[in-house]
């Protein structure tokens with residue numbers, strides 16, 4: 754039995770975190786945890802409850818009552834709230850617009866960070882987000898800060914969409930606005946942990962990034978992974 758490690762992947766929107774984290778988890782036989790999906794799930798429910806501009810206390814109270822489920826699936830991960838599948842709903846433009854506001858609420862963060870730490874307690878987890886290497890898993894054996902230019906990140910997101918919802922320029926603005934809110938907030942801002950390896954994927958393929966991270970894991974475990 755190889756010793757299991759935890760892998761933390763942070764970075765701005767569209768850097769490739771979830772794509773890469775899922776593939777690394779697959780190669781390692783580990784569990785992938787998408788923490789952004791948890792903030793998105795709380796945001797979806799806050800929107801549905803008309804709490805978008807409500808007091809932060811109301812949103813954190815709502816969050817405490819939610820049973821958020823992350824279930825590994827063939828195409829990544831299914832997300833449920835109180836038993837309902839919300840995997841597609843949490844990717845809406847409305848959730849995109851509101852999620853960074855909800856993610857600033859300290860009590861919401863405390864609640865979700867606590868859940869995330871529980872999920873990683875027995876190791877063998879690849880977790881992506883904004884504060885994994887700094888707050889959630891400061892002792893993760895491998896930490897990566899994955900980034901790419903805002904234009905490239907917008908282009909990648911654009912290719913994923915059907916092309917009608919937003920223009921490329923709108924997407925880039927949305928991404929830049931979210932980058933700013935995530936990096937400038939008081940609680941657990943998006944930043945690179947001192948001991949995180951910086952990977953700029955602007956000119957790298959998904960597989961080049963995955964291979965780089967697997968190499969970092971091999972170094973930590975001291976064994977071949979195929």
Ligand code: CDP
Pocket residue numbers: 765766767768771788789790792793852853854856881882883884885931935
């Ligand atoms: O996939 P994308 O990069 O667009 O975003 P995400 O990872 O789904 O995260 C959505 C939002 O949740 C981010 O813009 C952050 O505001 C927030 N978030 C956070 O604050 N902390 C995390 N660990 C993960 C996400």
Ligand code: CDP
Pocket residue numbers: 764765766767768769770771772773909910913954957958959960962
């Ligand atoms: O999770 P995050 O928001 O950081 O990004 P993502 O949703 O995993 O990746 C955004 C898009 O970029 C996906 O369609 C990936 O296939 C693509 N991508 C890429 O083309 N080249 C890379 N080196 C990394 C991601």
